[in-house]
Amino acid sequence: MRSGIHPTLRPVVFRDRAGGFQLLAHSTLDSRSTVERDNGTVYPVVDVEISSATHPFYTGTSRVIDTAGRVERFERRFGRTTR
Template identity: 80%
Template sequence: MRSGIHPVSRPVVFRDRAAGFQMLAHSTLDSPSTVEWEDGATYPVVDVEVSSATHPFYTGTSRVMDTAGRVERYERRYGRTAR
């Protein structure tokens, strides 16, 4: 690899403030704010709005949309096409 063209990858803490969830991962993101991690080291912290702790798909609180009748409603609005 050529030197000097790739971004620096470093450990970064991703924090979901809504759930109080934090995760340490490698990333090229940088942040001026820092946080002290469980191992005693200080890492840059990036606040995220949605994480696996709050996303409805991962928490099991997702809603299933009612799709029954959509085809009939479409055909009622725009008419049935020749198949």
């Protein structure tokens, strides 16, 4: 491999903002914020919106989406179509 063209691979903590779940993995992402783990080591931290700890598919929870309200709003804007 050519030297100097590849990004640096280092341990990074991915933190789920919704659930507080933290995952230590190797990544090329860089972050200015850091977090100290249980063993006292300081790692760069990347905040993510959703992870396997809070994703509805993995947790078995589902969100209620108001589809009836969306359909009614669409019909008010563009009129009801008849077939």
